[in-house]
Amino acid sequence: MLSVSRLLNGTVSIGDALRYGRAAPGTPAHMLHFALDKRPVVVWNMTRQCNLFCMHCYASATKDPLPGELSTEEGYRLIDQLADFEVPTILFSGGEPLMRQDLFELAEYATQLGLRAVLSTNGVLIDSETAQRIRETGFSYVGISLDGLEKTHDRVRGKPGAFRDSIEAIRHLRAAGVRTGLRYTIHAKNIHDLPDVFDMIESEAIHRCCVYHLAYAGRGGKISSFDLDAAETRSALDLVFDRVEDFHRRSLDKEVLTVDNHADNVYLYRRIREKDTGRADEVLSLLERNGGNQSGVAIASIHPTGSVHADQFSWNYSFGNVRERSFGEIWTDLSDERMRILKDRRSHLPPQCQECRWVNVCNGNLRARAEYATGDFLGFDPSCYLTEEERTGAVSAG
Numbered sequence: 001m002l003s004v005s006r007l008l009n010g011t012v013s014i015g016d017a018l019r020y021g022r023a024a025p026g027t028p029a030h031m032l033h034f035a036l037d038k039r040p041v042v043v044w045n046m047t048r049q050c051n052l053f054c055m056h057c058y059a060s061a062t063k064d065p066l067p068g069e070l071s072t073e074e075g076y077r078l079i080d081q082l083a084d085f086e087v088p089t090i091l092f093s094g095g096e097p098l099m100r101q102d103l104f105e106l107a108e109y110a111t112q113l114g115l116r117a118v119l120s121t122n123g124v125l126i127d128s129e130t131a132q133r134i135r136e137t138g139f140s141y142v143g144i145s146l147d148g149l150e151k152t153h154d155r156v157r158g159k160p161g162a163f164r165d166s167i168e169a170i171r172h173l174r175a176a177g178v179r180t181g182l183r184y185t186i187h188a189k190n191i192h193d194l195p196d197v198f199d200m201i202e203s204e205a206i207h208r209c210c211v212y213h214l215a216y217a218g219r220g221g222k223i224s225s226f227d228l229d230a231a232e233t234r235s236a237l238d239l240v241f242d243r244v245e246d247f248h249r250r251s252l253d254k255e256v257l258t259v260d261n262h263a264d265n266v267y268l269y270r271r272i273r274e275k276d277t278g279r280a281d282e283v284l285s286l287l288e289r290n291g292g293n294q295s296g297v298a299i300a301s302i303h304p305t306g307s308v309h310a311d312q313f314s315w316n317y318s319f320g321n322v323r324e325r326s327f328g329e330i331w332t333d334l335s336d337e338r339m340r341i342l343k344d345r346r347s348h349l350p351p352q353c354q355e356c357r358w359v360n361v362c363n364g365n366l367r368a369r370a371e372y373a374t375g376d377f378l379g380f381d382p383s384c385y386l387t388e389e390e391r392t393g394a395v396s397a398g
Contacts, residue, residue, distance in 0.1 A: 001210075002264050002290070005256045007283055008241060008272065009248040038298040040331065041089045042082055043120075043312045046070070046103065047304050050095040052122050053158035054147070056185055058313050060218035061095040069304040070323075072102040076109060078302065078322050083113040085328035087300075093120040093312070095304070098130070104137045111138035118143065120183065123169030124162055131172035142173055143210065145183045148193030149200070156190060170204060181208025181255070186236055188226040194236055198243045201254060209254070211240055213261035213383060216372035217313035224372065230385035237267055260313075260369075262292040262362040263384050269361070270390075284361070292363030296342030300331065310342055313368035317377075338377065342367070350380040356391040 005011070047069055050061035070078060082090055090110050097103050098121055107117045119134065123144040126134070134142060144166055147156040153163040173180040184197055201209050213233075216224045228236060240256065247254040258264045265287045273280040291297075296310035303309060307318040308330045319339055320330040334340040341348045349364040356362070364370075365381035373382045 002258045002262075002268065003255075004240065004258055004264075004268060005244045005248070005254060007268060007286060008244050010279060038294065039085065039087050040294075040298050040300040041091060042087050042327075043091045043093050043299070043301045044078070045093050045095065045301060045304050045312060046075075046097045046100050046106075047095040049099045050122075051099065051124055051159075052096070052162060054122075054145075054219070055156050055158070055189070055223055056187065056214060056220040058215055058217040058220050059095055059315075065095075065099075066304050070306050072106065074306065074323065075102065075106045078306070078327070079106065079110045079113065079115070081322060081327040083110075083115055084326070085331065087115065087327075089116040089118055091118040091120055096122055096125070098125040104133060107139060108137045116140050120145070121169075122157070122162070123166035124159075126169035126172055128172045128175065131169070131176040131178060134173065135176045135178045139178065141208075142178055142180045143183045143208075144170055144173075144180060145185075146197065147184065148190040149196050152190045152193050167204065170206065174205065179207065181210065182206055183210050183212060185212040185214060186228065187214045187223065188228060188232075189223070191228060191232065191236060194239055198239075202247075202252065207253065207255060208257075210257045210259050211236075212259045213264075213366075215260050215313040215366060216369045217315070220313075221372050227383060230387075233261070233383075233385045234267070237264060241268070241271060260366055261383050261385075262365050263358075263386050265290065265292060265361045266358045266386060266390070287361040290361065292359075292361050293365055293367070294363070295367060296339060300327075302327070310338070311368065313366070314371075316371070341378070348378050350378060352380050352384075352391065356386070358386070358391065 045059055047065045048059060048061050049063065049065040079090070092103060092107055097119065110117045117139050119139050119142045121142065121144060146166055147153045150163040154160050170180055182201065186194065214220055214227045240258065244256045269283055269287055272283050295314065299311050301309040301312040302322065303315055306321045306323045308320055308322060308327060309315055309318060317338060319336055334343070345364055346354065346359060349359070353359055353364045365384055367377055369383055370379040370381040371377045374380065
């Protein structure tokens, strides 16, 4: 996760990062990206059940829950485990988490134990009453997935009217005083709406936007051919960066992040170096603290049935199940070869990555995408859009 707005606009410094060396409960959310002693943000995919059928859904969600999903009591025990391990944040996701009747009681329990609770939802089920309940439960943030403007969004989501419902959800949450943002996954089916999405961020007074790159997992893998190519990706990022700078010039408080392609770290740094060499060294230091991809380190996923994974795109490989061992025990068990590699992966990455002078700020990009594309967990991520010259050229990195 790359904090584009904070780095591009200079609203975070290395001094800020040094004050928060450990990603534990109490660390400000925006500083988790720069902590060196990391605890994982845990995505708990509570259920596979969903009321939509999105073409890029990594969970391959359906109208029915999975057999054997964690029960309410097992959910309480899981939250106890996460609190004992001092994870900073639990992100309640799905499927659609609002389809679980025990969502609010479990989230409230998490906040009582000092965990930051975040909700990831399509928003369709959020009316004014639900928005109030979200606020009263103590969710610190709600991320609502949007895939473009109305025609595009409804097509991607597989339901007419989904866009209107999601926009209404944002308005209900704003009225309830809940911090809310967009989650927008870009690919060839919706990239044409990117400028309009940024217009909507302003017109709807949306504070935060996470621009996701396509992950090849679940149904997202089935549309991997619609991933953007290198030129399209660069063009999209140029637009994102331009709009972030425009917001800043006009004193509009907007937080913009990009997610799941860590070549973005390099692309952003190069832009800053070209425009403001005085800040380049500090930004590079912050990006090195960010560390690039953190699957298996600072991000974890718990499957609806309790299995633990490196991230929400890596359900093909489980490190264990919280029904059998505690999360902390599973997460620190380096006898698992994949876990051991993920926590110190540089010497195991493909040659293109090992030879890249930016490996410290990318960390080999998204392993799940590499594995889907190449059949090899340690293969090359095809979504890296850096040129050979950018990866290995003689131009100084600083």
